[in-house]
Amino acid sequence: MLKAIVVGASGYTGAELAQFLTRHPNIELSGLYVSEGSLDKDKKISELYGNLRGCIDLPLQPLGVSGIKAACENIDIVILATAHEVSHDLAPLFLAEDTVVFDLSGAFRVQSTGFYEKYYGFTHQYPELLEKAVYGLAEWNAEQVKTTDLIAVPGCYTTASLTALKPLFEAGLIKQGIKPTINATSGVSGAGRKASVVSSFCEVSLQPYGVFTHRHKPEIDQHLGTNVVFTPHLGSFKRGILASINLVLNEGVTAEQVNQAYQDAYADKPIVRLMDGTLPALKNVVGTPFCDLGWAVDGEDLVVFSAIDNLLKGASSQAMQCINLRFGFDITTSIL
Numbered sequence: 519m520l521k522a523i524v525v526g527a528s529g530y531t532g533a534e535l536a537q538f539l540t541r542h543p544n545i546e547l548s549g550l551y552v553s554e555g556s557l558d559k560d561k562k563i564s565e566l567y568g569n570l571r572g573c574i575d576l577p578l579q580p581l582g583v584s585g586i587k588a589a590c591e592n593i594d595i596v597i598l599a600t601a602h603e604v605s606h607d608l609a610p611l612f613l614a615e616d617t618v619v620f621d622l623s624g625a626f627r628v629q630s631t632g633f634y635e636k637y638y639g640f641t642h643q644y645p646e647l648l649e650k651a652v653y654g655l656a657e658w659n660a661e662q663v664k665t666t667d668l669i670a671v672p673g674c675y676t677t678a679s680l681t682a683l684k685p686l687f688e689a690g691l692i693k694q695g696i697k698p699t700i701n702a703t704s705g706v707s708g709a710g711r712k713a714s715v716v717s718s719f720c721e722v723s724l725q726p727y728g729v730f731t732h733r734h735k736p737e738i739d740q741h742l743g744t745n746v747v748f749t750p751h752l753g754s755f756k757r758g759i760l761a762s763i764n765l766v767l768n769e770g771v772t773a774e775q776v777n778q779a780y781q782d783a784y785a786d787k788p789i790v791r792l793m794d795g796t797l798p799a800l801k802n803v804v805g806t807p808f809c810d811l812g813w814a815v816d817g818e819d820l821v822v823f824s825a826i827d828n829l830l831k832g833a834s835s836q837a838m839q840c841i842n843l844r845f846g847f848d849i850t851t852s853i854l
């Protein structure tokens with residue numbers, strides 16, 4: 519039996535991961551951690567999430583740097599469900615204890631230190647870890663995930679976008695020089711559990727934000743290999759992301775070729791569901807690990823729609839897919 523701990527377990531993605539790990543037949547959930555000064559320290563996780571009562575009643579233990587060695591005793595797997603700066607500082611310490619680290623933050627997703635100064639506002643101290651980290655887009659990087667000890671789980675908008683775009687670019691169907699335009703709307707849980715005015719119920723309606731400046735744009739650019747225009751929106755619902763993506767096809771490319779590209783990429787991938795002539799809807803993916811893809815072609819114009827649960831395929835269930843890949847379990851274990 520492998521043993522796992524979750525750091526940042528009181529947050530939205532950490533609590534989801536605790537549930538996947540509890541259900542896993544080959545992994546024991548051995549500890550849940552929050553920051554040293556957390557207001558939730560020593561509470562049971564089920565005091566915060568009532569649905570977990572009787573299922574996961576482990577305490578949220580405070581964790582400081584000096585406690586990391588003890589927290590890692592006999593531990594194989596560490597999930598960092600923490601803010602980018604926190605993951606940046608903690609990952610090397612957990613790696614030094616011979617654990618395999620799955621980081622849900624953006625701290626190790628993009629191989630460019632300059633990117634972190636521009637988009638995250640901190641100087642990255644570990645260029646060697648940026649090189650070593652594998653980007654955990656599970657349907658695309660499975661072989662690399664199997665061989666690394668640091669997995670950078672992709673961001674939520676990025677997962678929705680790359681899952682939709684990669685088959686088309688791999689098949690060479692998209693006209694060069696015209697950037698894909700991604701408009702994506704996220705539920706408010708994308709901003710995490712901490713209180714903030716912008717994500718408070720009375721403040722949220724439906725509005726764009728981060729126009730031309732959101733950090734997921736360069737993350738998509740790097741992992742797609744081409745530049746995009748990306749505009750995120752915040753919607754007044756709890757969970758889910760719907761991305762609508764406009765593209766121009768190469769001359770002569772047919773709807774059948776688009777269908778075939780998606781079939782080739784995903785026919786044997788159980789987590790990506792190709793809609794048959796219908797279009798994705800959040801109600802079909804929220805609470806599930808799926809990415810639903812639908813599309814329509816009109817001459818050279820192609821619109822693709824991608825729907826995920828931001829906390830699941832956009833974070834925790836994708837991390838669980840990566841854990842399964844890394845340790846040789848079926849990719850759907852504990853999530854389907």
Ligand SMILES: NC(=O)C1=CN([C@@H]2O[C@H](COP(=O)(O)OP(=O)(O)OC[C@H]3O[C@@H](n4cnc5c(N)ncnc54)[C@H](OP(=O)(O)O)[C@@H]3O)[C@@H](O)[C@H]2O)C=CC1
Nearest residue numbers: 526528529530531552553556599600622623708710711833
């Ligand atoms: N929400 C989403 O849809 C997605 C989030 N992500 C990323 O996943 C990560 C977690 O996100 P989310 O769950 O939303 O965040 P939350 O804000 O909901 O949770 C953050 C957690 O980290 C804990 N924490 C803060 N500082 C420390 C520390 N020094 N040591 C240990 N624990 C600490 C918090 O508890 P406390 O402060 O009480 O200590 C809390 O448990 C982030 O990097 C986010 O960007 C990625 C994809 C999607």
Ligand SMILES: CC(=O)N[C@@H](CCC(=O)OP(=O)(O)O)C(=O)O
Nearest residue numbers: 622623624673674675704708709
């Ligand atoms: C609605 C909302 O605020 N969403 C978050 C994205 C969440 C995500 O994917 O997280 P990473 O920060 O790990 O990249 C945002 O726009 O910052």
